[in-house]
Amino acid sequence: MPVALLALAIAAFGIGTTEFVIMGLLPDVATDLGVSVPTAGLLISGYALGVVVGAPLLTALGSKVPRKTVLTGLMVLFIAGNLVSALAPGYGLLMTGRVVAALSHGAFFGVGSVVAASLVPPSRRASAIAIMFAGLTVANVLGVPAGTALGQQFGWRSTFWAVSVLGVIALIGVVALVPSRPVAEGHSLRSELAVFRRPQVWLALAMTALGFGGMFAAFSYIAPMMTEVAGFSSGAVAWLLVLFGGGLVVGNVIGGRSADRALMPSLYVSLAVLAVVLVVFVFTAHAQLPAAVTIAVFGVAGFAAVPPLQARVMAKAGDAPALASAANIAAFNLGNAGGSWLGGLAIAHGLGYTAPNWIGAVLAAAGLGAALLSGALDRRPAHRTEPEIPALH
Known part of the structure; x- marks a missing residue:
């Protein structure tokens, strides 16, 4: 297994955790920010909308940029979004942070899938994609429960701080391990x-x-x-x-x-x-x-x-x-x-x-x-x- 796939899987773990962990923190967020639970639930919809918009838009904008550079920029955007969420004094800025993080989600998985497939022989491309997506599945088993428990114990902001740290680790992995290749002629x-x-x-x-x-x-x-x-x-x-x-x-x-x-x-x-x-x-x-x-x-x-x-x-x-x-x-x-x-x-x-x-x-x-x-x-x-x-x- 190319070690670069591990960096992609760690990034997928962080992205998957930040997407789904909000479901377990809705009551805490609603109470802390003084909004209803249904209003807090719109943070889920806002994230999904950010993914739908960001996936084709950011991928299109990066079409002439080397894919390693695109992945690096997307992880920076992901970290920034989670930092905004952690620091948000109110609901509006929290929604902004969620959407900013979501913009990187679709493009990262889209471009990351292409990069993962390019790292292995043609006969193993689906397995390489699966290794990257394993980070997303493990996030549901470990990341979401752990993030929920962390947020319930130390406040919901602590979860976004933890995900930001995950993003930094993934960013270092992408920079260090993913090979740099020029855009195809x-x-x-x-x-x-x-x-x-x-x-x-x-x-x-x-x-x-x-x-x-x-x-x-x-x-x-x-x-x-x-x-x-x-x-x-x-x-x-x-x-x-x-x-x-x-x-x-x-x-x-x-x-x-x-x-x-x-x-x-x-x-x-x-x-x-x-x-x-x-x-x-x-x-x-x-x-x-x-x-x-x-x-x-x-x-x-x-x-x-x-x-x-x-x-x-x-x-x-x-x-x-x-x-x-x-x-x-x-x-x-x-x-x-x-x-x-x-x-x-x-x-x-x-x-x-x-x-x-x-x-x-x-x-x-x-x-x-x-x-x-x-x-x-x-x-x-x-x-x-x-x-x-x-x-x-």
């Missing part, structure tokens, strides 16, 4: 934008938005589902989330390895399994042990699709993958927001706390449909000569 923003004329790129983005939308339709409401339907205490939810996070780690490894062997079949299987697990979850959510087991399997199924989804959009973008890769990170976050909204809509209409599982299953099945259509297009003669593993620079 002929590479430009126009060449990056040109890939969006390809239907297969849009199908890859649709798979991501639908598949991850299915996952987050259910995951967004896992806490009330477990307390109100399964009968767990509120204190048990943290341990259930650790189970889910463990599933994410396992799914990430499985997804990376299977995608290196057979990219599209791994997508078909992971999206199909996700849809089935969500249907099963409708019924297992009514009893504690089956619900706990299903949560772990749900984590595996949900994240097994991530490395192949990222590898797919990069393959279909050919020799200009950076902007498409960043757009795929934006698609992940659009799926998060859309799935969560649809799940909440179902609950608001009185369909119960297990209704988001049905919504998630339908979205995952739609993602599978997009994958099957994309695979069928691959088999057409006009597409057989399309390069699946582009040269990355």
Whole structure:
């Protein structure tokens, strides 16, 4: 394993922690800043919007800059955003810090995926992407619970100070370990934008938005589902989330390895399994042990699709993958927001706390449909000569 992948994984750990840890700190933030919990909850939406906007924008702005330089600048932006959050005297400046940190999120994962894939032979690119994304999955298992506990014990600002330190460590790792390579000759923003004329790129983005939308339709409401339907205490939810996070780690490894062997079949299987697990979850959510087991399997199924989804959009973008890769990170976050909204809509209409599982299953099945259509297009003669593993620079 190239040691540079470790630097990318540490950065992913810090980014993943700062994205999700706010969920556990909302009551503390709301009390300290004198706002309601729903208002504090907009810090989550603001972050997601920052990712969606920042991913394509900052990647486009850096299209003629060496990728190591881009990654370095993005980590500086990430650190700055978290420092602003730690020092924020009020809600407005905290939201500003969250958005600034989020701007770096999508572009870092987008450009980082291209860099990770360029560090290994073509046959191991999905696994290299998975190693970087492992930082994000481990953040859910270790970073978020630890950050939540830290914030509850020493104040929510301490969590953002800790994440800032993580960002500095990651920045040092990127500067010291990621190789510096010049921008490929002929590479430009126009060449990056040109890939969006390809239907297969849009199908890859649709798979991501639908598949991850299915996952987050259910995951967004896992806490009330477990307390109100399964009968767990509120204190048990943290341990259930650790189970889910463990599933994410396992799914990430499985997804990376299977995608290196057979990219599209791994997508078909992971999206199909996700849809089935969500249907099963409708019924297992009514009893504690089956619900706990299903949560772990749900984590595996949900994240097994991530490395192949990222590898797919990069393959279909050919020799200009950076902007498409960043757009795929934006698609992940659009799926998060859309799935969560649809799940909440179902609950608001009185369909119960297990209704988001049905919504998630339908979205995952739609993602599978997009994958099957994309695979069928691959088999057409006009597409057989399309390069699946582009040269990355």
